[in-house]
Amino acid sequence: MRIARPCLLLCSVLPWLAATPARAGEQGHAHGHAHDHARELDEVVVTATPIRQAPDDITRPTEVLSGTGLDDSRAATLGESVGQLPGVQSSFFGAGVGRPVIRGLDGARVQVLGEGLAAMDASTVSVDHAVTIEPFLADQIEVLKGPATLLFGSGAVGGAVNVVDGRIHEHAFEGTRGRVELRGNDVADERAGAVRIDAGHGHLVLHADAYHRETGDYAIPGPAGRSADRHDHGHAGDHAGGHDHDEGVLPHSATRTRGGAIGASHATARGFAGIAVSRHESRYGVPGHSHDHGDDHHDHRALSPMNLSAAHDNGHDQGVAIDLRQTRIDAKAGLDDPLPGHETLRLRLGHARYAHTEFEDGIAGTHFHNEGHEGRIELVHAPLADWHGAWGLQASRRDFTAEGEEAFVPPSVTRDLGLFLLERRHWERLKLEMVHAMTASMSSRRPECRHDGSMP
Incomplete structure (x- = not known):
């Protein structure tokens, strides 16, 4: 006797339906016990916006990396650290560069x-x-997408990436806490370490951190150069300048980064004020600038920033490397109920002296210098007719110079001034955010000075 397929399907489904209520009851009972022991996660607050809110409460698209998510994605560069987020990638010009x-x-x-x-x-x-x-050493990395990031300058039409390092504490605590982290990989023979210590007593909180990272040439599958380069040199096994040492590595991609900071802050129930001094140094190679030495075969071993000078003294091709350094001073303060009709006030001040030198085969070429000053004040007002918002002022000054044969950017002094107003309102199923910003920028070419101090 043939049994219709619908009957077979019904007979196979009925036993499962009969068992479903009991299973559902068992699962509900199990979930009930799980809820009794549910762990409450720490609240994530976006600090880049004047009104501090959770990412889900912000109208514009926002991504936040913190906690274990940040630990899993943390990498050698900022771009690589956030490159796995939706809509975000990292520029790559060697292992030392990633914006x-x-x-x-x-x-x-x-x-x-x-x-x-x-x-x-x-x-x-x-x-x-x-x-x-x-x-x-970041505590949190915030990625803001969209034109609302005009709050941070007229040019930030694509978005903003804010790194929260916690070097200036906004809240007091008692005791000492710290963190030590070690990392490594075999792709570039990376060896990295960082240590951080925070100590609080009464209203005073102290901070200190240090980090060091060193990598060799980046490992790649196959040769670094194009097949045309190998044919041009007439060696089937040669590449990127005709040398066998390039097989499996990206020449001149080694990096060395180190730095640290100290900070102190005074925090009370109503506000805080603090200052931090930091130093950042990095030396890294720039791939893609190999030189043809013809039949002069030197010992082209894989180089690292630690032996670049020695390699140059022995006649090795070092390619192009960049040695940069920056000293920075940051101050931050906050106050609750500062003025009538206002909830909070935040003040940030920063000063940085930056310089880097580009080396070609160990010989110094172009020098870049930048001295910057920046200040920002934000005031969050109390709700007014169901509107909650903030207004603020930001000013900056940058003195930039480039010296050398490849100095294609003229020396200049740039001053920026901006005033912004942010207002938002929430309905039951609708969120509305309005941003109004006025900016003024003035850039002037700074007169160049000769080495003797006279004007040209």
């Missing part, structure tokens, strides 16, 4: 911030210039 790219926009269109202030480096001038903000 965030948001929705295809990069350079000056994406603002890189440290505790709400600009990095004040030269990373927007050229793609091979590194960002001086170190992600290794």
Whole structure:
């Protein structure tokens, strides 16, 4: 006797349906016990916006890396650390350079911030210039997408990436706490370590941190050069200049980064004030600048920043390397109920002296210098007719110079001034945010000085 397929299907489903209520009851009972022991996660608050809120409460697209998520994605560069987020990539000009790219926009269109202030480096001038903000010791990395990031400058139309390092504490605590982290990989023979210590007593909180990272040449599958380069040199096994040492590695991609900071803050129930001094140094190779030495075969072993000088003395091809350094001073203060009708006041001040030198085969070439000052004040007002918002003022000054044969950017002094107003209102199923910003920028070419101090 043939049994219709619908009957077979019904007979197979009925036993499962009969068992479903009992299973559902068992699962509900199990979930009930699980809820009794549920762990409450720490609240994540975005600090880059004047009104501090959770990412889900912000109208514009926002991504936040913190906790174990940040530990899993933390990398040697800021761009690589956030490169796995939706709509975010990292620029790559060697292992030492990685600037965030948001929705295809990069350079000056994406603002890189440290505790709400600009990095004040030269990373927007050229793609091979590194960002001086170190992600290794970050407490939180915030990625803001969209034009609302005009709150951080007229050029940040693509977005902003804010690194919260916690060097200036906003809240007091008692005792000592710290963190030690060691990392390594075999792709570039990376060896990295960082240590951080925070100590609080009464209203005083002290902070100290240090980090060091060193990598060799980046490992790649196969040769570094193109097949055309090998044919040009007439050696089937040669590449990227005709030398066998390039097989499996990216020449001149070694890096060395180190730095640290100390900070102190005074925090009470109503507000805080603090200051931090930091130093960042990095030396890294720039791939893609190999030189043809013809039949003069030197010992082209894989180089690292630690032996670049020795390699140059022995006649090795070092390619192009960049040695950068920055000393930075940051101050931050906050006050609750500062003025009638206002909830909070936040003040940030920053000063940085940045310089880097480009070396070609160990010989110093172009020198870049940047001295920056920046200040920002934010006031959050109390709700007014169901509108909650903030207004603020930001000012900056940058003195930039480039000296050398490849100095394509003239020396200049740039001054920026901006006033912004942010208002938002929430309905039951609708969130509305309005931003109004007025900016003024003035850039003037600074007269060049000869080495004797006279004007040309």
